[in-house]
Amino acid sequence: MMFPWHKKASDKLEKMIEQNHLPHALLITGVEKIGKFNFTQNLIKKLVCSNSSCNQCELCTALNNDDPLLELDHSVLIRRSHYPNLIYCRTELNDSGSMSKDIRVDQIRAFCESLGKTAETLQIGVIFYADQMNNNAANSLLKTLEEPRKNTLIILLAHNIDRLPATILSRCQSVHINPSYENETAQWLANQIGEDTRADFDPMQLLDSAHGVPHKALDDLEGDFYFQYQSWQNLLLEIALSPTKIKNTEIFSDNELDVLKCLQHLINEGIKIKVLNHDGANLELNKVIEKTSFNHLFRLLDDTNRAISLSQTTVNIKLLLDNILVVWSHITNLSKYPAITNFQEH
Ligand SMILES: [Zn+2]
Structure with missing residues (x-):
């Protein structure tokens, strides 16, 4: 089954297959939980099932039985699919029982060696996630990518292409799965939610709060993240409309990064409303945006993006959020945009 938000990326691949332009190495990218593994399985079915990915034949069934995420009872260099001509490479469970962070060079060597045998039928190797390969592993893979073999397809899945060496990128054709805010996706989400829950939620709003990633929206709903997110969003809007509300930000504590993403x-959304020059569904946001200049919105967006990327470092994220909130609390009546000082300290 294809998820509706996979359609564009899937169409692009379909065209490559039709025109016989499928590369030897394919890079499939998209944020966490967007469904890269499912997307890959559908592609492989298209390539190997003689009955247009029927989902019923022996090959399709074998592929459907694969879930390399769960087959972690023993440590192995590569994992075999239930379908004989497919192997997977991913981080392994280490002795202490936790997942290792890197894909190592011995794993990639075993992977390439296994694919290196000449074969009559298409051999497929999937690496997930390619952005977890350490330097040696990436170099080792590069050698194989530079000498593509007949009847071999290497599929790399990655969350973040910034972490992949340019040399690898230049050897792959890439397909990106975008987050989706389309009605079809919201409809899919609505169908996944029980009827009782459905009465309480607007699927589009759920999708919005999960940044267009439907499986994240479902996970959020299971926990109380969605409710937290709504309360952060409400408070952020209150702060912009009446700055004294900045005293109530204890609900942000320990959630600084998620609050920054909420503000982002x-x-x-505000910029979109202003560009389109008509009101959005959120009345409070409309009020804020009406009184705020484009220039200040873009400046604050820049600062917020920077704060989000700095959160990976040792920066004091509480202090950073506080400073951004001070600007946000005055955003509707700023005469001059202030410089946020603690960006410079790091
Ligand atoms: Zn089939």
Whole structure:
């Protein structure tokens, strides 16, 4: 089954297959939980099932039985699919029982060696996630990518292409799965939610708060993240409309990064509303945006993006969020945009 938000990326691949332009190495990218593994399985079915990915034949069934995420009872260099001509490479479970962070060079060597045998039928190797390969592993893979073999397809899955060496990128054709805010996706989400729950939620709003990633929206709903997110969003809007509300930000504590992402989303939505020059569904956001200049919105968006990327470092994220919130609390009546000082300290 294909998820509706996979359609564009899938169409692009379909065209490559039709025109016989499928490369030897394919890079499939997209944020966490967007469904890269499912997307890959559908592609492989298209390539190997003689009955247009029927989902019923022996090959399709074998592929459907694969879930390399769960087959972690023993440590192995590569994992074999239930379908004989397919192997997987991924981080392994280490002795202490936790997942190792890197894909190592011995794993990639075993992977390439296994694919290196000449074969009559298409041999497929999937690496997930390619952005977890350490330097030696990436170099080792590069050698294989430079000498493509007949009847071999290497599929690399990755969350973040910034972490992949340019040399690898230049050897792959890539397909990106975008987050989706389309009605079809919201409809899919609505169908996944029980009827009782459905009465309480607007699927589009759920999708919005999960940044367009439907499986994340479902996970959020299971926990209380969605409710938290809504309360952060409400408070952020209150702060912009009446600055004294900045005293109530204890609900942000320990969630600084998610609050920054929530603010980032609000500003992006705000910019959209202003560009289109008509009101959005969120009345409070409309009020804020009406009184705020484009220039200040873009400046604050820049600062928020920077704060989000700095959160990976040792920066004091509480302090950073506080400073951004001070600007946000005055965003509707700023005469001059202030420089946020603690960006420079790091
Ligand atoms: Zn089939």
